[in-house]
Amino acid sequence: MKSIKLILIFALFLITMGAAMAETKMKEAIFAGGCFWCMEPPYSLINGVSDVSAGYTGGDVPNPTYEMVSTGKTGHYEAIRIIYNPEKVSYERLLDIFWVNIDPTDKGGQFADRGTQYKTAIFYADDKQKAAAEQSRKNLDESGKFNVPVATAILKAATFYEAEDYHQDFYKKNPERYDSYKKGSGRADFISKTWKDKIKAAGNVPQADLSRWEDYVKPDKEKLKSQLTKLQYEVTQKDGTERAFNNEYWDEKRAGIYVDIVSGEPLFSSTDKYKSGTGWPSFVKPIVPQFISEHTDKSWFSVRTEVRSAYGDSHLGHVFEDGPKDRGGLRYCINSAALRFIPAEDLEKEGYGEFRYLFE
Structure with a gap:
């Protein structure tokens, strides 16, 4: 009898996995924005993006190498390929992020990188992407942001060749060199000065604010145990779950933001909090997607999406x-023990003044 139950449970697990995979139809977006090292990070932690790869596309030479492309004679662009779930993030949203990470008026490359291989382009996969890209470029041209036309090309997608392994996730493997390059090339300063308002509108924060956590080093196990309560440690470090309706913030109604109890990363806002009836704090979206990472959780005979903080790597919830359909349909179910609440009136004092706009 026990073996039959186990078989039935396993069968249900396989059916659940199959249904989840069938429901999700992932799509592909390809953008060229100059050095691909700098184009991977803006997309890597966006909710709905499952993979970002650096590579080459647009030329006629098959299986190109970095040395070949860097000559500028292959016709290939340095580019990134984004695999995303259109039910969680729209192509238009990806376009918004693209524009705020490049200089769209540069005809000869990007910042310190010169040559055709560093020019900007949007490679569309179908007519729908093409129309969205053309409309997005037109909107930028007509916005008056620049006094010269946008130079970014819109081209039909060609074969995408993944770059060498050492180019993939370069910002993670060599953070100091990446930071130095992004600043030294002029890209970081251009983004900060030119796109400040647009970045906020797109759900990002200025580069200087993200850099507060780029060098974050998580404390060791013993130090964390001394800093956190037993429950906080169990939840954030051992993927635990606190009791419903018996936790600090499930019924918190004050205006403010919620940050990672370990790293301090800004995670959620009271403006996105709602009463879900589950007994845990629930939010329709994070303040800044880059501070949230998602992982497949196959525990308890089901497939769920775990949510962790990007830099502190704290388990937050799922x-x-x-969630509310009129607010995006998502429910971020978060453990209070993973959070610290900062009232809106204390944002400046606590060093989170850039989020004051959420409550004005």
């Missing part, structure tokens, strides 16, 4: 697709 995200589900049963």
Whole structure:
């Protein structure tokens, strides 16, 4: 009898996995924005993006190498390929992020990188992407942001060749060199000065604010145990779950933001909090997607999406697709023990003044 139960449970697990995979139809977006090292990070932690790869596309030479492309004679662009779930993030959203990470008026490359291989381009996969890209470029041209036309090309997608392994996730493997390059090339300063308002509108924060956590080093196990309560440690470090309706913030109604109890990363805002009836703090979205990472959780005979903080790597909770439909349809179900609440009136004092706009 026990063996039959186990077989039935396993069968249900396989059916659940199959249904989840069938429901999700991932799509591909390809953008060229100059050095691909700098184009991977803006997309890597966006909710709905499952993979970002650096590579080459647009030329006629098959299986190109970095040495070949860097000559500028292959016709290939340095580019990134984004695999995303259109039910969680729109192509238009990806375009918004693209524009705020490049100089769209540069005809000869990007910042310190010169040559055709560093020019900007949007490679569309179908007519829908093409129309969205053309409309997005037109909107930028007509916005008056620049006094010269946008130079970014819109081209039909060609074969995408992944770059060498050492180019993939370069910002993670060589953070100091990456930071130095992005600043030294002029890209970081251009983004900060030119796109400040647009970055906020797109759901990002200025580069200087993200850099507060780029060098974050997580304390060792013993130090964390001394800093956190037993429950906080169990939840954030051992993927635990606190009791429903018996936790600090499930019924918190004050205006403010919620940050990672370990690293201090800004995670959620009271403006996105709602009463889900589950007994845990629930939010429709994070303040800044870059501070949230998502992982497949196959525990308890089901497939769920775990939510962790990007830099502190704290277990926060899970995200589900049963949230308010008129607010995006997502429910971030978060443990209070993973959070610290900062009232809106204390944001400047606590060093989070850039989020004051959420409450004005």
